[in-house]
Amino acid sequence: MVQKPAPDSARRSERSRRAIYDAALALVGEIGYPKTTIEGIAARAGVGKQTIYRWWNSKADVLLEAFLDLGEQAARAAAQSGQDPRDGIPDTGDLAADLKLVLRATVDELLDPRFEAPSRALAAEGLVDEQLGAEFVGKLLEPQLQLYVRRLRSAQDQGAVRPEVDPRIALELFVAPLAQRWLQRTGPISHAYTDTLVDYALYGLAPR
Amino acid sequence: MVQKPAPDSARRSERSRRAIYDAALALVGEIGYPKTTIEGIAARAGVGKQTIYRWWNSKADVLLEAFLDLGEQAARAAAQSGQDPRDGIPDTGDLAADLKLVLRATVDELLDPRFEAPSRALAAEGLVDEQLGAEFVGKLLEPQLQLYVRRLRSAQDQGAVRPEVDPRIALELFVAPLAQRWLQRTGPISHAYTDTLVDYALYGLAPR
Numbered sequence: 397m398v399q400k401p402a403p404d405s406a407r408r409s410e411r412s413r414r415a416i417y418d419a420a421l422a423l424v425g426e427i428g429y430p431k432t433t434i435e436g437i438a439a440r441a442g443v444g445k446q447t448i449y450r451w452w453n454s455k456a457d458v459l460l461e462a463f464l465d466l467g468e469q470a471a472r473a474a475a476q477s478g479q480d481p482r483d484g485i486p487d488t489g490d491l492a493a494d495l496k497l498v499l500r501a502t503v504d505e506l507l508d509p510r511f512e513a514p515s516r517a518l519a520a521e522g523l524v525d526e527q528l529g530a531e532f533v534g535k536l537l538e539p540q541l542q543l544y545v546r547r548l549r550s551a552q553d554q555g556a557v558r559p560e561v562d563p564r565i566a567l568e569l570f571v572a573p574l575a576q577r578w579l580q581r582t583g584p585i586s587h588a589y590t591d592t593l594v595d596y597a598l599y600g601l602a603p604r
Numbered sequence: 605m606v607q608k609p610a611p612d613s614a615r616r617s618e619r620s621r622r623a624i625y626d627a628a629l630a631l632v633g634e635i636g637y638p639k640t641t642i643e644g645i646a647a648r649a650g651v652g653k654q655t656i657y658r659w660w661n662s663k664a665d666v667l668l669e670a671f672l673d674l675g676e677q678a679a680r681a682a683a684q685s686g687q688d689p690r691d692g693i694p695d696t697g698d699l700a701a702d703l704k705l706v707l708r709a710t711v712d713e714l715l716d717p718r719f720e721a722p723s724r725a726l727a728a729e730g731l732v733d734e735q736l737g738a739e740f741v742g743k744l745l746e747p748q749l750q751l752y753v754r755r756l757r758s759a760q761d762q763g764a765v766r767p768e769v770d771p772r773i774a775l776e777l778f779v780a781p782l783a784q785r786w787l788q789r790t791g792p793i794s795h796a797y798t799d800t801l802v803d804y805a806l807y808g809l810a811p812r
Contacts, residue, residue: 428732491810520731523724523787524636533790541790548809557809564791565800566809568781573773575788576780579731582741582749583772592773600808601756601765601774602699 415441416448417462424459425513429521429528434458456528459518460535467536470505485547491556492594494547499570499590506578506585519579541567557598569597623649624656625670632667633721637729637736642666664736667726668743675744678713693755699764700802702755707778707798714786714793727787749775765806777805 419440423432434455438445452458486494505511522529541564548563557566570593577583627648631640642663646653660666694702713719730737749772756771765774778801785791 516731519788520728523728523731526789529789533788537788537790555811558811561804561809562800565781565797566804568784569777569801569804569809572780572784573776575784576776579787580727580741580745580783581734581737582745589773592770593777596769596774596777596808597804598808598810600804600806600810600812601769601777602806602808603763603766604808604812 412441412443412447413451414465416443416451416458417465420455420458420462421466421510421514424517428517429455429459429525456531459514460532463515463518463532463536466511470501470508484543487547487550489554491547491551491554492598495544495570495594495598496587496591499574499594500587502574503585503587503590506574516579541571544571566597570594620649620651620655621659622673624651624659624666625673628663628666628670629674629718629722632725636725637663637667637733640667664739667722668740671723671726671740671744674719678709678716692751695755695758697762699755699759699762700806703752703778703802703806704795704799707782707802708795710782711793711795711798714782724787749779752779774805778802 416437419437420432423436423440427436432455434445434448437455437458438448441448448458452461485498488494506515518528518532522532544567545563548557548561548566551557552559552561552563557563570590573593574585574590577585577589583589624645627645628640631644631648640663642653642656645663645666646656649656656666660669693706696702714723726736726740730740752775753771756765756769756774759765760767760769760771765771778798781801782793782798785793785797791797
């Protein structure tokens with residue numbers, strides 16, 4: 397139904413879309429999810445609210461896409477540094493090294509100030525608003541966790557992980573501690589910390 | 605300054621205190637932390653708000669004590685079943701069994717409906733309100749984590765955990781996954797799940 401946009405209006409659309417993402421992330425970080433409205437996002441982005449309603453059904457949808465876009469920007473930045481997380485977790489045959497690389501990149505992203513306030517605000521709302529929480533876990537968090545599942549399965553094929561281990565639980569041994577330290581501020585996060593998590597998870601706490 | 609209460613008024617005070625805890629937990633679970641007020645707690649508990657101000661400085665203090673009290677009630681219930689978590693984590697010499705026992709009790713507590721809504725509301729607020737988060741982590745969460753540190757140190761003395769392992773990080777391998785599944789609803793929690801976490805953490809994912 398919508399006419400195919402000419403190149404000029406496509407560029408304008410792309411600019412509007414980016415402005416809307418930025419406005420949505422900034423607002424939710426500043427005033428929280430409950431007080432963020434489509435009207436507020438439109439005003440801050442300098443677009444009419446009909447522009448937003450044309451592309452998205454709800455503020456949750458806007459934010460979901462804004463976070464996906466932020467993740468893609470991080471991926472593009474990482475790609476320029478030689479690593480592209482969109483391709484999943486690297487598989488060099490050295491599981492510990494591959495996991496450490498990806499977790500170090502995650503630490504860097506979690507410490508990025510553009511990411512911090514909006515993620516925290518959204519996670520907080522997801523704890524109490526079950527529907528929003530399920531949407532973000534399902535569309536944002538779980539697909540990332542499945543990249544670890546795939547890498548751990550490959551490690552099982554290579555004999556680097558015990559065959560009876562459930563990869564979906566195993567990944568939590570290094571992902572959840574990082575998430576909790578960052579979310580609940582129970583401790584500092586760093587590359588040395590996530591390296592340690594990987595070593596403990598792979599080789600266990602008990603003497604070998 | 606306050607006159608020592610006679611036995612009768614001590615009983616009345618204890619009743620008021622319990623009513624205030626119940627009201628505070630119920631309110632924060634129903635309407636969230638930001639909208640919960642001392643006035644609202646007083647009205648629901650059927651006491652004057654001066655009664656609350658006499659004992660506590662802020663709603664955060666009331667809630668902190670209400671949660672500590674809830675934990676003590678759980679401990680008393682556990683004590684009647686032969687285990688008292690106030691004494692710390694049991695040390696039978698079998699680290700895996702001791703950790704599984706305590707984590708199973710934690711699963712039961714997390715699934716207790718009296719605990720669920722207020723804990724989630726408070727955790728959510730702690731993510732965005734840094735001061736509140738620090739207070740609850742410092743006074744409520746970290747003291748519990750230190751019980752695991754003590755048990756892991758004892759396991760190191762017994763040769764059941766590698767001497768170079770940092771107990772404060774190691775405990776996160778089984779505590780943080782449970783916390784994340786419960787808080788962010790990323791997966792179901794059960795005794796079988798926490799048993800698996802303990803086995804993976806102690807014996808590692810890599811073949812031995």
